[in-house]
Structures are given as C-alpha cells and as structure tokens.
Amino acid sequence: MTAPHATDAAPVLPSLEGADAPFGLYLHVPFCATRCGYCDFNTYTAGELGASTSPQAWADAIDGELALARGVVGDAAVSTVFVGGGTPSLLGGDGLAALLDTARRHFRFADDAEVTTESNPESTSPEFFARLREAGFTRISLGMQSAAAHVLKVLDRTHTPGRAVAAAKEARAAGFEHVNLDLIYGTPGESDDDLRASLDAVLDAGVDHVSAYALIVEDGTALARRIRRGELPDTDDDVLAHRYEMLDGALQDAGFDWYEVSNWSRSEAGRCRHNELYWEGANWWGAGPGAHGHVAGTRVWNVKHPARYAEAVAGGALPLAGHEVLTAEDRHVEDVMLRVRMRSGIPVSVLRPDEIARAEDEVAVGNLGRLGDAYVLTDAGRLLADGVVRRLLD
Ligand SMILES: C[S@@+](CC[C@H](N)C(=O)[O-])C[C@H]1O[C@@H](n2cnc3c(N)ncnc32)[C@H](O)[C@@H]1O
Numbered sequence: 136m137t138a139p140h141a142t143d144a145a146p147v148l149p150s151l152e153g154a155d156a157p158f159g160l161y162l163h164v165p166f167c168a169t170r171c172g173y174c175d176f177n178t179y180t181a182g183e184l185g186a187s188t189s190p191q192a193w194a195d196a197i198d199g200e201l202a203l204a205r206g207v208v209g210d211a212a213v214s215t216v217f218v219g220g221g222t223p224s225l226l227g228g229d230g231l232a233a234l235l236d237t238a239r240r241h242f243r244f245a246d247d248a249e250v251t252t253e254s255n256p257e258s259t260s261p262e263f264f265a266r267l268r269e270a271g272f273t274r275i276s277l278g279m280q281s282a283a284a285h286v287l288k289v290l291d292r293t294h295t296p297g298r299a300v301a302a303a304k305e306a307r308a309a310g311f312e313h314v315n316l317d318l319i320y321g322t323p324g325e326s327d328d329d330l331r332a333s334l335d336a337v338l339d340a341g342v343d344h345v346s347a348y349a350l351i352v353e354d355g356t357a358l359a360r361r362i363r364r365g366e367l368p369d370t371d372d373d374v375l376a377h378r379y380e381m382l383d384g385a386l387q388d389a390g391f392d393w394y395e396v397s398n399w400s401r402s403e404a405g406r407c408r409h410n411e412l413y414w415e416g417a418n419w420w421g422a423g424p425g426a427h428g429h430v431a432g433t434r435v436w437n438v439k440h441p442a443r444y445a446e447a448v449a450g451g452a453l454p455l456a457g458h459e460v461l462t463a464e465d466r467h468v469e470d471v472m473l474r475v476r477m478r479s480g481i482p483v484s485v486l487r488p489d490e491i492a493r494a495e496d497e498v499a500v501g502n503l504g505r506l507g508d509a510y511v512l513t514d515a516g517r518l519l520a521d522g523v524v525r526r527l528l529d
C-alpha cells in the first residue's frame with residue numbers, strides 16, 4: 136500500500152502512557168473458509184496459504200507484535216478491543232479466548248472495556264458464545280448480509296437465511312447484551328421485498344445494533360468480473376438511496392437511532408465504541424497481517440501476507456509495511472470526512488471560514504442542519520453524505 140506522505144524510515148511513535156484519550160486494539164484474523172466474491176479484505180483460505188503459515192504461527196506472531204506494541208505505547212489502558220477479519224469465529228471459542236488472554240498479558244484493560252468479535256453465522260453455536268462470554272467478550276458482530284437465499288448466493292455467503300438470526304438469539308441467550316447484525320443492501324437481484332424480509336428478520340433477532348452498508352463493487356473481485364461480463368447487473372444509485380430510506384424507516388420505527396450514517400443502535404450503550412474511536416481520530420494499535428493503526432498523528436500499516444508478517448515479527452521488529460505522518464491538513468480532511476457522517480455532526484469550530492460558508496450552502500439546500508455548535512446531516516443529507524463532504528472540502 137502506498138500513501139501520499141509515506142516515508143521509509145521507521146516511524147517515531149510516542150508512548151501513550153497517561154494519555155486520557157481512549158485507546159483501542161484491533162486484532163486481525165486473516166482466515167476465511169471460502170472467499171466471498173465481493174470481498175477484498177486481507178483474508179486467505181487454507182488453500183491459498185498452503186504450508187506457508189498456520190493459525191498457530193499467526194497466534195504466535197500476534198503475541199510477538201503485541202509485546203513490541205506494549206514497548207512502544209507503554210502502559211496505556213485499553214478501552215476497546217475489536218477482533219475482526221477474515222473470520223474470527225473460525226478460531227473457535229477456545230482460540231478467541233486464547234487471543235484475548237494474549238492481549239491481556241501485554242495490555243491493561245479498562246474496567247469497562249468493550250470487547251467485540253466479528254463472527255460468521257455458520258461457524259457459531261451456543262457453546263461458542265458461552266465460551267466467549269466466559270472469556271470476557273462483551274459484544275458480538277455477526278455478518279448476516281441478507282435473509283434472502285438468492286442474495287446470499289450472489290454474495291457467495293455459505294450460511295442459510297435463518298442462521299444469522301438463530302446465531303444472534305444464541306448470543307443473547309449466552310448473556311450478550313450487545314449484538315450487531317451486518318447487512319449489505321443493493322446486491323444485484325435484491326428486491327424491495329427481499330430487503331423488507333431481511334429487516335423483519337433483524338427485528339425478530341432482538342439485537343441492539345445494526346450496520347448496513349451499500350454493496351461496494353471492489354475492483355479485482357469476482358463480483359466486479361461478473362458484472363463486467365454482464366452476468367449480473369451493476370448497482371444502481373437510485374435503488375441504493377431508496378433501500379437506505381427503507382432501512383432507516385424500519386429501524387427508526389422499531390426504536391433504533393442512527394449514530395453514524397451506516398450504523399444504528401437502540402441506545403447509547405449499544406453503540407460500537409471501537410468504531411467511534413476510529414471516527415473521532417483517537418489512537419489504536421492494529422495487530423495482525425495488514426492491520427492499520429493510528430498513534431498520535433502517525434498512521435501505520437502492517438505487511439499483508441501472514442507468512443511475511445510472521446517472519447517480520449520473528450525478526451524482532453514491528454511488522455510494518457509503511458507509515459505516514461499526518462499533516463495538519465490531512466488531519467483536518469479526515470476529521471471533516473468522518474465527523475460529518477456522525478449524528479453528533481461536525482463542530483463549527485473545526486471548520487474554516489470558507490468551509491462554514493459552504494456548510495451554510497448545504498443548510499440552504501436542506502442537506503445539513505445546525506444543531507447547537509455543530510452541522511448535522513439531515514435525513515435527505517444522509518443519502519448524499521459523500522457529496523456533502525466533497526463540497527465542504529472543495
Ligand atoms: C470483511 S467482513 C469481516 C467479518 C465477517 N467475515 C463477515 O463477512 O461478516 C466485515 C463486513 O464487511 C462487509 N463487506 C465486505 N466487503 C464488502 C463490500 N464490498 N461492500 C459492502 N460490504 C462489504 C462484510 O459483508 C461484513 O459484513
């Protein structure tokens with residue numbers, strides 16, 4: 136990966152000891168049973184990895200990287216942990232419990248730390264959730280995507296339509312108060328009725344959080360090739376906007392509130408604090424192959440391939456592929472991009488005079504409203520969030 140201000144020299148990362156801002160840990164699990172045709176995340180099937188590495192080698196390397204990370208950031212209390220992938224649930228309850236123990240051996244967790252793991256519905260069970268609860272996880276995020284069998288098929292998802300809801304109920308029965316379901320909308324072949332059925336299923340699951348993302352057709356994926364060959368229709372912006380309105384309407388009627396353009400929760404306690412930490416530009420360490428982190432204005436990212444990553448850690452150095460020292464301008468652009476999308480909005484004090492003038496133009500056309508000291512997206516503006524950001528930063 137390259138970035139505009141990337142440099143070759145090792146980054147100078149300060150200790151975060153004593154800092155009162157939240158500090159997060161992201162732990163990347165780079166394994167999937169099969170690759171979904173739409174996904175370009177840094178993940179590998181067993182066939183792709185062959186004998187080059189193993190889950191045990193990855194676990195040892197995470198252990199080594201966290202020891203190095205602790206040496207850099209010092210005794211900073213961890214406020215949130217997010218185990219993402221890939222498919223963390225492929226590690227099983229014991230594997231995820233061991234990963235959390237590893238993190239705890241290196242870092243002190245805050246008493247109220249939020250500890251989330253992503254899971255794929257097909258690799259979960261009541262025993263799995265019970266083990267996670269016992270190990271100290273506090274939040275489960277399940278990749279549901281859709282309740283329509285033909286949509287799951289286009290996405291190459293291997294779970295049956297009912298499995299995600301059943302898994303969410305099992306997680307709740309195991310004592311998880313905070314459970315998220317991820318939806319994807321706008322998949323080729325999805326109808327309004329399909330989305331309505333997915334929403335009914337989400338509401339039946341009794342979860343307190345929903346993330347819903349429009350399908351992104353990523354270059355180089357099997358899905359992009361199928362669309363290019365004409366086997367599947369491309370996504371349509373008008374359809375996506377209509378589906379977003381359907382989602383938002385159904386979720387609001389059921390007592391959810393949006394707190395970021397693609398995220399809804401039933402209460403403030405149900406929000407994902409780890410994602411909020413990203414959006415607010417706080418500090419986090421990203422451990423694992425290809426993981427990204429941010430420490431006091433420097434962005435860092437790890438080498439992507441699990442075998443190269445493990446080799447780098449075994450060599451005793453941070454397994455970095457690159458880093459970028461953010462300029463004041465970079466930080467400003469990022470702040471605007473991320474905070475406009477949040478319900479708390481962008482504080483007027485963050486904007487420059489020309490940006491305030493353009494924000495007032497967006498107020499005049501109904502995309503932004505003024506709430507106290509912040510500009511906040513209106514319902515109409517949420518459909519056009521990317522355009523609002525572009526025009527503000529013009
Ligand atoms: C990368 S996955 C990792 C967790 C888990 N393996 C899963 O699939 O749910 C996290 C979320 O990103 C979503 N995602 C991945 N690629 C996407 C794309 N091209 N467009 C929209 N959402 C995508 C997934 O569907 C999933 O809900």
Ligand code: SF4
Nearest residue numbers: 167170171174220221
């Ligand atoms: S299961 Fe998740 S991470 Fe794995 S390929 Fe599918 S979307 Fe990507």
